[in-house]
Amino acid sequence: MSPVVITAAALEHFESMATLHPDLSERYQNLADLYQRKLWHQLTMSTLDFVSDPSVTLRTTATGTNSYLVLFDRVISPVDKRLNQLALTRIASAVAFSLLDDPPYRDGVAARAILEGVLEKRDRLGPAAALHAESRLGLLSLTILARGGEALTTESSLRTLEEVKVTIDRNRPVLSELADTESEAAVVHSAFHETAMTYRKAVGPPEAYYREAxxxxxxxxxxxxxxxxxxxxxTDICLAALTGEGVFNFGEIVTAPALRFLDGTDMHYLVELLSAGAKGDVLGFRRVADANADAIRMQPSLVSRAEAVKEKITLLALVNMIFERPSLERTLSFEDIADRVVVPVDQVEWVIMRALSLKLISGTMDQVDQTVDVHWVMPRVLNNAQISELATRFGEWAVKVSKTKDYMLEHTGALLNQ
Known part of the structure; x- marks a missing residue:
């Protein structure tokens, strides 16, 4: 197709859409102006903003076809070599997903075809754009599977899940190489981890979902x-943190801005449970759990993993108890531990052994004297109060070091003068 014909088709689309949808005429006219002036970068970013804008209601052309699809076919695809390739894959992704949200034109086959068509030009795309396109294709497949209501035990659904898993495993090493080499690497990371997160939500386990989320x-x-x-x-992250095996660093999620979206909702008790767990507050955790018993019974993952969650909170109480002690005062008696983690004294040995086996702490246990000498406790994200406490301890340590230095200088001088 000649450049003249391509340009005419693009401008005709802009004009017809501006006429058909007057409230979007200014945006279409802006796109037409950028196209005519061959300002490809500006056209790319304006198109990306347009098709990604959640405030714009999805429209159709005069023939009833998805307008984003026609925009992609008539305007973007013919000049795709001149566009930023990562932005191109983002536009293709937005268009593909719009086909799943367009009731009169819902078409998963056409949606996949758009991203697969982009991936055919992999050599030109570069690693970042190719990874983004593959990630979005995987997410698209999972979305189609979820919206179709297909059981995850059918042959086609299992094949889809396996294809997505292969894509994730193949591209994870590529993702690590983009960290310092791509200015828009965050976009690619977001797309990749969203796909991996969605896959793990479908197949589990919760701790794998938590890491990706x-x-x-x-x-x-x-x-x-x-x-x-x-x-x-x-909500899903909170449930995964509470029930996921080996997830003990609640501080990294409790401080995440995302949890503010649960403020004032029926799920805010999950944040309260996590906050109590992060502080090692067993009694506080139980108070929140008792006050929200009915809501908790509505969460199958919490019900089925109730004992594991209880164990996790007990171990976090031990970890926090050790952290709160100065490094020179970390020989703990079984009785003190029992009081803090709220278990009978005869169960303390099991708690310590469990913490040692999970490598939450390291140390030696004296079963005769019923004490444990802790040498190390797992690092984790701290809240402001814990950071303030740590700063105070550093200050006290600095004073002790200074006094020791003065003592050594004083006695060294005295010995030299003898």
């Missing part, structure tokens, strides 16, 4: 998702 949240702007989307994401 934490990464996704760290690379995603709050403005990129709606309040409802953040609400569901924050």
């Amino acid at each position: 934490i990464q996704y949240v760290s690379f995603t702007n709050l403005s990129d998702l709606s309040r409802d989307e953040w609400y569901h994401l924050a």
